[in-house]
Amino acid sequence: MTLLSLQNVSRVHGHGATAVTALDAVTLSVEPGELVAVMGPSGSGKSTLLNLAGGLDAPTSGTVSVDGVNLGELSTRAVAALRRRSIGYVFQDLNLLPALTAAENVSLPRELDGVGLRAAKAEALATLERFGLADVADRFPDDLSGGQQQRVAIARAFIGARRLLLADEPTGALDTTTGESVLRLMREQCEGGAAAVLVTHESRHAAWADRVVFLRDGRVVDEAVNEPRTPNGDAMVSGGRP
């Protein structure tokens, strides 16, 4: 079943003469296994789209469904529960809790899921390990580098069996290799049946996606679809790997 579906979604901020149309009749669906990247100039509506998809904001018109459930028909509390259960979110400004250590930041969503403290902690450490952060598990966000904070925020979104990953510029402060390893993990998570939407201004990162959606002035203006050009999926500029 389609994991994320936006049908004719618009979001207008303000009223009358000062109204800003941040998103304008966008339709988009993301299937399990798919990684979709969203690109577009600053102010084109990328974060708005992601916030709507994550139930953090409600559309002015149109419908947003996650796992077949129309978010517009749920109570605020039910949206929050669905978000906690199924959605991993990496915010553009990270939103790490400064009073919690890296490990506690990552285990928090699992504790909220009702997983016991000890089990949640163990899961958090395993996830931090995957992101090369095992040795900073007990540090507070303020004592981490920008890139480390970013990876902690991503680890927090990846923990548990979250099926929809929404990430707003998750690779901004990461060097080339670390950025690539994050994309690789996202890709693998999708191969395992999750779906992900990645907002990025770096084409090198967007290229890890099955589809790249281009936004301009709140509208989808184009899409690059990564379809294998040969049956084995390994088409090459000229002839493929010999």
Added chain:
Amino acid sequence: MSVKLGLLALLDEQPMYGYQLHTTFKERTGGTWPLNIGQIYTTLSRLERDGLVDAAGDDGDGHQIYALTDAGRVELQRWFATPVARADRPRDELAIKLSLALSVAGVDVREVVQAQRTATLRDLQDLTRQKFHAGEDDLAWLLALDSLIFQAEAEVRWLDSCEERLLNNQAFKNGVRR
């Protein structure tokens, strides 16, 4: 760069015969530079004429083996010691196309930019998929892929900046062409 220097670099590792060079060349460049076997043989005979390689007997199966000479080794070192000049590359059709699009009536430059961006991203997606499937130890191949990936990325960044420049330009916004 030339096929000539490519072959010299491969022969620096070990003497090889034509077909072997052909296969190894394909492997190292990851198929990004298609060459036919005929080009290999013509190049080899020119290199021999110029004293950069020597015919070094056959391999027992009738294949003519070639080896690097001292002069060939010097030529190879010189190549690695000299940076690649951007000016030696062919003219950039895309840059010329965009400049011309500004002045041709009925052409929306933003559409030209977007169409190119989508096409380049498609290439990037292809390259990235190959990187995803490449073995971690296949270093030569990974370096070749990264080079193509960063070049494509640079093109997209340049397109992004073209678009910004257009959007921030009052004359362009007012529909003035020049």
